[in-house]
Amino acid sequence: MRIVRLANFVAPRSGGLRTALRELGAGYAAAGHEVVLVVPGPRHARSSTPSGLVVTVPGPVVPGTGGYRVITARRALSRLLDELEPDRLEVSDRTTLRWTGRWARSRGVRSMMVSHESLDGLLRLFWPGFHAGRRASHALSDRLNRALSDRLNATADRLNRATAADFDVVVCTTEWAAAEFRRLGTANLLRVPLGVDLARFSPGRRDAGLRHTLAAPGEWLLVHCGRLSPEKRPERSVAALRELRRRGVPAVLVVAGDGPRRAALERAARGLPVRFTGHLADRDLLARLLATADVALAPGPVETFGLAALEALASGTPAVVSASGALPEVVGDAGLAAADDPGAYAEAVERLLSRDERRRRAAARQRAERYGWRNSVDGFLAAHGLPAAVTDGGRR
Structure with a gap:
């Protein structure tokens, strides 16, 4: 199977998302799948890695983020996806890349959205004015924050409901991350933890x-x-x-x-x-x-x-x-x-x-030791509707 993966907001040199993309890609490749990762960068590039083919497409830097880039050219990305002809599509950005779920459905491609962030949490962290009422009385502050909290919940629910509708599967890595989907009764939600390199980190x-x-x-x-x-x-x-x-x-x-x-x-x-x-x-x-x-x-x-x-x-x-x-x-x-x-x-x-x-x-x-990458790879493959990886000695 050809598994094409899309990601935005990948740190230039390190970070949890970069690690997860690398380790899961290597696991898919070891299981015999053809793996392609599409990420934004300063220019077009292609390189072969142990995690599969990495395709870099031009994407602008998001101001104030220290180097995060995003893929913004939808038509060009759609043409690239048509060229790559994926059997499975895996997306790690449920904001600017959510539209690719509809692309996959129109081509009969099974799709997965991996939720690497909590919209509830991010909205509260960055929404201007949240907690601003602290300068007023406590009662007024509480009322303002309750009203704003209701508004943020409604915004997160609307976006999350659309994500669940656009993709065949939504994967969350923890129960905390899954909570905002569970409150919507999302039927296509799966929880699959990420892993850690237990040999390197010891x-x-x-x-x-x-x-x-x-x-x-x-x-x-x-x-x-x-x-x-x-x-x-x-x-x-x-x-x-x-x-x-x-x-x-x-x-x-x-x-x-x-x-x-x-x-x-x-x-x-x-x-x-x-x-x-x-x-x-x-x-x-x-x-x-x-x-x-x-x-x-x-x-x-x-x-x-x-x-x-x-x-x-x-x-x-x-x-x-x-x-x-x-x-x-x-x-x-x-x-x-x-x-x-x-x-x-x-x-x-x-x-x-x-x-x-x-x-x-x-x-x-x-x-x-509960979080080895082998179990994580098997869980993600199962979410794709694919069999678990095997080795020469049998099941992983």
């Missing part, structure tokens, strides 16, 4: 030499790993460190990643023991960093899965995550969920550090 990658470079004896090493963009709320990790230091906790923070918020974060971190590494292209170095840290911070409030936090768990490092998103569901008792304020994050870090080190690291790894 407690065995812990590096005493790296730790000596990053933290002094007696200091706790915290790590924030992810894109430094507004929806990820990276400033909360810096604020949590500031609060920990105020409490007398000898913690230091490494921020691994890059993005449009980096300059502002560096300003906010002045006077604090924070090291910014930028994007870590060396994934082995990233694996060593995650395994060496004591606690990972993942403060994004609208994460629908959170691969960076799962990579930390696989490395034996527990995580403090935002209680607002899907990550509490993913990390379970291998981490702690915190309200979205510095004090709550600092308290959660202290509670994790108070646990026996061997037990907390073992619990983190055991939790991650």
Whole structure:
């Protein structure tokens, strides 16, 4: 089968979506399928990868996002899809690419929309005026926010209902992400978790030499790993460190990643023991960093899965995550969920550090072992109506 996949808003160098596209594509290819990924870029290009053929089409940069691009030329993309003649269409953008579901239906192609974001969450995060009533009385603020919340729910419901109608299958990676579809009674909804590279990200990658470079004896090493963009709320990790230091906790923070918020974060971190590494292209170095840290911070409030936090768990490092998103569901008792304020994050870090080190690291790894990529690939193939992958030794 030829599985053609479309994605927008793919980070230029890293990110959870890029990782998921790579790993799932490699799994499809290993199962014997012909895989094509179409993504936006600065110019036309084609390249062969272990995850299949990658076709890049010109797409403009979205201002203020630090490099995210989108495919906007519908006619050109429609012609490309006709040329590629997919047997299955998989789409990872339910905003600007939703129309491709209708294209697939008109050609008799089975289609899947993968929900990598919560529209409920994104609308609340970016909609101008939400929570603006805080300057007024509490009663007025509550009334304004309830009214706006109802309006945002209605907007999300309308868009999600259209998505479910346009595609044969809607796949969500967590129950939290699926909730906005379940309230509509979406019949074609499936839940398939993503995975983690359990071989690369492992407690065995812990590096005493790296730790000596990053933290002094007696200091706790915290790590924030992810894109430094507004929806990820990276400033909360810096604020949590500031609060920990105020409490007398000898913690230091490494921020691994890059993005449009980096300059502002560096300003906010002045006077604090924070090291910014930028994007870590060396994934082995990233694996060593995650395994060496004591606690990972993942403060994004609208994460629908959170691969960076799962990579930390696989490395034996527990995580403090935002209680607002899907990550509490993913990390379970291998981490702690915190309200979205510095004090709550600092308290959660202290509670994790108070646990026996061997037990907390073992619990983190055991939790991650539920999420291998093999199971994820099989689940996505089943959602496509295709048999699970097999190896020479039998079923995966």
